[in-house]
C-alpha cells in the first residue's frame with residue numbers, strides 16, 4: 001500500500017502532481033522539509049494531537065489523519081500541549097458542538113504560550129456554514145478548517161497554512177471521489193475499522209448526518225478486501241465494517257453487490273477471526289443477510305439495530321420507513337436464525353409531538369426485545385433538518401422524566417440479559433490492560449460484552465478462553481482457562 005511509495009524519491013522541487021494520492025505524498029514530503037527545519041531550530045520533532053468527537057466513522061478518519069501527520073514527520077503528542085492540535089468534530093447533537101467551542105477557548109490560551117502552535121478543525125461540524133462563519137469571526141486563532149470530504153488533503157492544507165500564513169478554509173459541499181491508499185495509524189494493532197461506504201441517503205427527519213456527510217457512496221469490494229487482507233497481514237484479527245447504513249452497501253456500484261455478499265467474501269480471508277459491522281438500518285436488513293449471519297463462523301453474535309422509537313406514528317414522522325410491528329418481526333426472525341445473538345439499539349426520546357402513549361410504545365419495545373444495551377438520547381434540534389421545523393417540541397422537563405424512566409428500564413433489563421452467560425466459558429479478544437485493577441486485562445466477547453480477568457500485556461490481541469464467573473451489571477469478571 002502506501003509504503004510502496006518512497007517519500008524521499010518524490011521530486012519536491014517540481015510542481016505538485018494533479019492526481020491523488022500522489023499529490024498528497026508530494027505535500028507530505030514538503031511538510032517533512034518543514035519538520036526538519038523545526039527540528040534543527042528546537043532540537044525535537046513537532047508533536048501532533050488529535051481529539052476525536054463523535055462516532056466510529058470519525059474515529060477511523062482520525063486514524064487516517066494521524067497516519068498523514070506521522071508520514072509528514074510529526075510525532076504523536078499526549079494532549080493539547082502539542083505543536084499541532086486537530087479537533088475532529090461531531091454535530092449529531094447540540095452538546096457535541098458546545099463541547100468544541102468550550103475547548104477552543106482553552107486552546108487559545110495554549111497558543112498564547114506557544115505562538116507557533118497550529119490549530120485545525122475538521123469533521124461534521126465544519127460542514128455547517130454557520131459554524132465556519134462563527135469560527136472565522138470569533139475564533140481567529142484557528143489555523144486550518146476542513147470538512148468531511150477532503151480529510152485526505154491534510155498535508156496539502158498544512159503546507160498552505162505554513163506558506164500563506166493565514167487561516168486556511170477548505171470545505172467541500174460533496175464529492176464523488178474516494179481516495180484510496182493513504183497512510184493510516186491504527187489505534188489498536190489487532191483490530192480495525194474499515195470504511196465500506198460513506199455518506200447517507202436516508203434523511204431521517206431528525207438527523208443532520210446526510211447534510212454533513214453527503215450522498216451515499218460505496219467502496220469497491222475489491223478495494224475493501226485488499227485493505228482487510230493488508231490489515232490481517234499486519235496483525236489484525238477483528239474488523240468492524242463501517243457505514244451509516246451498511247445494509248444498503250453496494251446498491252449504487254457499477255456492478256451492484258449486496259452487503260451479504262460482501263460479508264461472504266470477507267469471511268473467506270484467512271487469518272481474520274472476527275467480523276463486526278455497523279450500523280444496520282432495520283428497513284434494509286435482508287433475509288440474505290440473516291442467512292449469512294446464521295452460517296458464518298466469523299461474524300460476531302451481535303447486531304446493533306437502532307429502533308429510535310417504538311411508536312409507529314413517531315417512526316413515520318422520523319422517516320424511518322418501518323413500523324413497530326415490522327421491527328419486532330425482524331427481531332423474531334433474527335433470533336430464530338441466530339438464537340444467541342445480542343441486540344443493541346439507539347433510542348431517541350422527546351422527538352417533536354411524542355406523547356406519553358408514544359413513549360409507552362418505546363418502553364414496550366425495550367421490554368419485548370430485551371436489549372443487551374441501548375444508547376439513549378434526548379432529541380436535539382438540528383438546524384436545517386425537517387424535524388427542527390416541526391411544531392410540538394416536547395418540553396424539557398417532560399423529556400427528562402421520560403429519559404430517566406427509559407434509562408432505568410434499559411439498565412435493569414441489560415443487567416438481567418448479561419447474566420444469561422454467567423458460568424459459561426467463552427472466547428475473549430483481549431484488548432488492553434484493565435484501567436482500574438492492576439494485573440488484570442480487559443477484552444470483549446463475540447457479543448461485545450466486556451470481560452475483565454487476571455492476565456498480562458502479552459495477552460493483548462489474543463483470543464483466549466475465559467470462564468465468565470460473575471456478571472456485574474453490564475460486564476463480567478472472569479478467569480482465563
Ligand code: SAH
Nearest residue numbers: 206207244279306346347348377378379380
Ligand atoms: N446511521 C446510524 C446512526 C448515526 S447517528 C443509524 O441510522 O442508525 C447515531 C445515533 O444518534 C442515531 O441512531 C440516533 O439515535 C442519534 N441521533 C441522531 N440525530 C439525533 C438528534 N437530532 N437528536 C438526538 N439523537 C440523535
Ligand code: SF4
Nearest residue numbers: 200202203204207209
Ligand atoms: Fe442519520 Fe438516519 Fe442516516 Fe442514520 S440512517 S445517519 S439516523 S439519516
Ligand code: F3S
Nearest residue numbers: 054055090091092124
Ligand atoms: Fe457525529 Fe458525524 Fe458521526 S455528526 S455521529 S461524527 S457522522
